[in-house]
Amino acid sequence: MLKYRLITTFILIPFIIAALFFLPPQGFVVITLGVCMLAAWEWGQLAGFDSPLQRAWFALLCGLILIVLSVHAYYRPFRFFQPGGLLWLSMVWWVSALLLVLSYPTSAVFWRHSRPLRVIFGMLTIIPFFYGVFVLRQHGYEQNHLIGSWWLLYVMLLVWGADSGAYVVGRLFGKHKLVSKVSPNKTWEGLIGGLLTCALISWPLGRYAPMEVSSEKLFICSVIAVLASVFGDLTESMFKREAGIKDSGNLIPGHGGVLDRIDSLTAAVPVFACMMLFVL
Numbered sequence: 001m002l003k004y005r006l007i008t009t010f011i012l013i014p015f016i017i018a019a020l021f022f023l024p025p026q027g028f029v030v031i032t033l034g035v036c037m038l039a040a041w042e043w044g045q046l047a048g049f050d051s052p053l054q055r056a057w058f059a060l061l062c063g064l065i066l067i068v069l070s071v072h073a074y075y076r077p078f079r080f081f082q083p084g085g086l087l088w089l090s091m092v093w094w095v096s097a098l099l100l101v102l103s104y105p106t107s108a109v110f111w112r113h114s115r116p117l118r119v120i121f122g123m124l125t126i127i128p129f130f131y132g133v134f135v136l137r138q139h140g141y142e143q144n145h146l147i148g149s150w151w152l153l154y155v156m157l158l159v160w161g162a163d164s165g166a167y168v169v170g171r172l173f174g175k176h177k178l179v180s181k182v183s184p185n186k187t188w189e190g191l192i193g194g195l196l197t198c199a200l201i202s203w204p205l206g207r208y209a210p211m212e213v214s215s216e217k218l219f220i221c222s223v224i225a226v227l228a229s230v231f232g233d234l235t236e237s238m239f240k241r242e243a244g245i246k247d248s249g250n251l252i253p254g255h256g257g258v259l260d261r262i263d264s265l266t267a268a269v270p271v272f273a274c275m276m277l278f279v280l
Contacts, residue, residue, distance in 0.1 A: 001150060008086065008258055011194050013113075016156070019031055020137075020149040020152055020153055021146060021149050023142065025137055025138060025148075026071060028137055029070055029137075029184050032061060032130055032134070032210040033066050033067070033070070033130070035258060035262065036062060036066055036126050036127075036130045037059045037060075037062060038059070038062070038258040039126050039257075039258045039259045039266075040061075040062035040063070040126055041055050041056065041058070041059040042059055042120075042257045042258060042259040043122035043125070043126065043259060044058045045060065045120040045121045045243060045245065046118060046240065046242075046243050046245075047115055047121075047122055048115045048243075049115075058119065061172070062122075062123065062127065065123075065127060066127065066130050066218070069086075069130070069131055069134070070134065071125070072237075082223070084129065084277065084278045086128045086279075087128060087131065087132060087135070087270050087273055087274035087278065088133045088274060088278070089124070089128060090124070090128030090132070090213065090270035090271065090274065091270075091274055093121075093124040093125070093128070094228055094231060094232070094235075094267050094270075094271060095266075097121075097231060097232075097235045099134055100235070100238065101179055101182055101231060101235055101238055102179065102236050103232045104179070104181055104182050105178070105181060108238075109241055112242060113160075118239070121239070125232075125235070125266050125267075126266065128270040129262070129266040129267075129269055129270055131263065131270065132269040132270035132271075132272070132273040132274075133152065133269055134173060135157060135273050135277065136151045136152045136155070136269065136272075136273050137152055139277070140153055140207065140212065144177075144210070144212075145208070147211065147212060148207050148209050149209055151276075152209055152269075154205055154211060155210060155225060155268055155269055156265065157205070158198055158201055158202065158222055158225065158226060158263055158268070159225070159226065159229045159264045159268045161197045161198065161201045162194035162195070162197050162198045162201075162226045162229065163194065163229070163264060164197065164228075165193045165196060165197025165200075165232075166186075166190035166191060166194030166197070167190065167191050167196045169189055169192065169193025169196075170185070170186065170187045170189055170190025170193065170195065170280075171190075173189045173193075174188075174189045174190050175187065175189065176188040176189065178191060178230075178234075179234055182234050182237050182238045182241065183233075183237045184232055186230075186233075187235070191230060193226075194230070195226060198222055198223060198226045201222075202207060202218060202219050202222040203215070203219075206219065210263075213276070217276070218276075220275070221272055221275040221276050222272075223276055224271060224272075225268040225271050225272035225275070226268065228267040228271040229264035229265065229267055229268035231267060232263050232264045232266050232267025232268065233263050233264045233267070235263070235267070236260070236263035240271050243272065
């Protein structure tokens with residue numbers, strides 16, 4: 001299993017970097033759209049869709065909404081809401097998700113048997129993530145085509161690094177459970193290790209990467225984004241526990257499903273974008 005994880009990682013990371021820096025924004029949007037539709041397909045089973053046809057319809061519905069958002073963002077005549085609206089909505093959703101996770105399993109009484117609620121939760125997870133990726137990739141594009149690429153790469157490295165740091169520190173020193181009823185392997189020591197890794201990544205990249213933002217502002221947003229990423233991971237774990245499954249899918253060898261790989265980013269990306277662009 002570890003071998004497959006390493007091989008897949010070494011293939012995916014160069015592919016992601018190439019897509020960020022060499023594809024035009026429209027091409028990158030198409031790839032992100034595909035990733036989000038696959039994530040929606042996998043969320044279908046968390047929402048209680050047993051039939052592959054039902055899951056396909058849910059994925060197509062999400063894809064249609066994301067295409068409308070893309071058209072809305074690219075063409076000014078079609079703009080009918082403020083660009084930050086979805087990002088603020090995402091902030092509300094992840095605060096709510098935090099409360100659901102902390103009060104689990106009591107909180108599950110309110111949504112366990114409600115498929116519409118679980119569908120809404122999936123849309124609140126996937127759609128703002130797509131929009132956050134879009135907004136970050138487009139940021140500063142008129143002045144420098146690659147500023148947005150650096151911002152997105154920074155968030156990805158931040159989340160992956162914090163996740164790795166939390167895993168290592170948690171395995172070596174973890175004793176105090178973070179939210180044992182949702183994910184018994186996560187510890188407070190691991191969370192601290194992830195935040196320390198976040199600081200180690202944020203300082204050199206904030207200083208030397210061409211992102212045109214103050215290091216203090218970047219550090220504050222980074223810490224908040226990493227904390228959001230933890231609860232993004234925990235939220236998916238909560239829904240998987242209720243659905244009785246270990247992985248959201250098996251599309252990526254050694255890594256499970258697409259949703260398993262982007263669960264932390266679904267929270268970190270829109271929260272980071274909202275903090276950077278509309279709060280600080």
